[in-house]
Amino acid sequence: MYYQSGREMLRMARIYQDEGALESAYFLFLRYITLFLEKILMHPGHKEVSKEVRHEATKSLKSIIPIAEELKKILEVTYQQDYEEWLKQEELLKEERKRKEEEEAEQKKRAEQQPIGGDGMKIPADGYSPPPSSKGLLDDGISYDFLQAPTTKTPTIDRQDTQYSSCRNLLNYTNDMSLKPSSCVRRVVLPSALIPRFMSLAEKNTKANKETCGVLAGKLAQNCLRMTHLLLPQQEGGPDSCITRxxxxxxDYQDRYDLLTLGWIHTHPSQTAFLSSVDLHTHSSYQLLLPDAIAVVVAPKHQQRGVYSxxxxxxxxxxxxxxxGFHTHPSEPPLYKEASHVEFSEEGALEVADFRR
Ligand SMILES: [Zn+2]
Ligand SMILES: [Zn+2]
Structure with a gap:
């Protein structure tokens, strides 16, 4: 199982790298390296894995470490630039604050020296006054925009600050497997033929009160995950279970067609559409690998369908x-929800690869 998700991880990392999402690519490469070096070599079952598979994994590990190191160097330079930019902005803000304070002190001094009502400026009751020296500043070649800066620039700086700290978190990477490459999910597009097609492929099982399950596979393009293939593995369905083989x-099929795993689909032949405790645990391993992964449940008897994350x-x-096995989880706060990043589209064909035959 580890070896399979490792393949998926690398596939995803290479796509991120190609798309220029270097942070995400670096993160996945690192996760892959950690998985192999720390989890698998120490895993009690690792000796049972065939020599060829282990050899293949070690080989890819050797090719990945230099790539990850290269990415790290690029990212460090970027972060350093970000940090320097941030420092520069901070410095500018500080100078500006100082200038303002001096200006205010100057005004105060003048107000004290000249009696109100004379030739001097009137200070309104709320203490605000237009900067008397702004013209002089303009003559010094400093633009008016700059004088306006504190209100407009502050939010930008705040954002850079948080960005900067998130980069630091990434560099101080720990073994937290629940960390995600990115906190924002991408749009997932499913062909509208998916549900009717899957229902007809499952019909025989459904009539016999047996579950059917399948994998949703597709491609990442322009930051959108488009499902193109429905894969039905060899399986043994029961009334509330589906074991794949x-x-x-x-x-292998996914490797051949370069298909990502976007989620999975299964029927509830007699129950309503929801995710059972077993479904939830199954889905967590999908979502761990791809934060945008979805679980589709079709309940023909109740004419329900749910798309969850x-x-x-x-x-x-x-x-x-x-x-x-089946066990109870606390219902609050909710463990899953209707996925809001999913849409059905008439466009695009749906390929079915049925391995049950
Ligand atoms: Zn549990
Ligand atoms: Zn289920």
Whole structure:
């Protein structure tokens, strides 16, 4: 299982790298390296994995470490530039504040020296006065915009500040597997043929009160995940379970067509559409790899369909819950929600690869 998700991780990292999302690419490469160096080599089952698979993984590890190091160098330069820019802005703000204070002190002094009503300036009751020396400043070649800067510039600086700290967090990477490459999810587009097509492929099982499950696969383009393939693995369905077999066939197929795993779909032949505790744990491993991953549930008997994703709380909770089989989770705060980043589209064909036959 580790080896399969490793392949998915690398596929994703290379796409990020190609798209210029270097932070995300670096993060995934790092996660892959950590997974192999720390988790797999120490995993009790790692000796059972075939020599070829391990050899393949070690080989790719050797090619990835230099790439990750290169990315790190690029990112460090970028962060350093960001940081210097941030320092410069801070310096400007400080100077400006100082200038303002001096100006105010100057005005105060003048107001004290000249009696109100004379040739001097009137100081309004609220203490505000137009800067008398602004013309002089303009003559000194400093633009008026600059004088206006504190109100308009402050939000920008705040944003840079938070950006800067998030970069620092990334560099101080820890082994927290729940960290995401990016906190904002991308749009996922599903072909509208998906539900009717899947229902007809599942019909025989549904009539026999057996679940059917499938994998939603597709491509990332212009920061949008478009589902193109429905993959049905070899499986054994029960009334409330679906066990898959020989998943390597699926992974090989995905490698061949360069398909990302965007989520999964399954039927509830007699129940309503929701995610059971087992479904939630299954889905957390999808969403760990791809924060935008979705779970589709089709409940033909109730004519319901749900498209779900885990909440941030859900991700944290499920990663920490080690119970197996059906068990109860607290219902509040919610562990999952209707996915709002998903849309159905008439455009684009849907390919089906059915490995059950
Ligand atoms: Zn289910
Ligand atoms: Zn649990």
């Amino acid at each position: 020989n998943e390597e066939l699926l992974f 885990l909440t941030e709380h859900g991700m944290r909770f499920l990663t920490a819950c080690h119970q197996q």
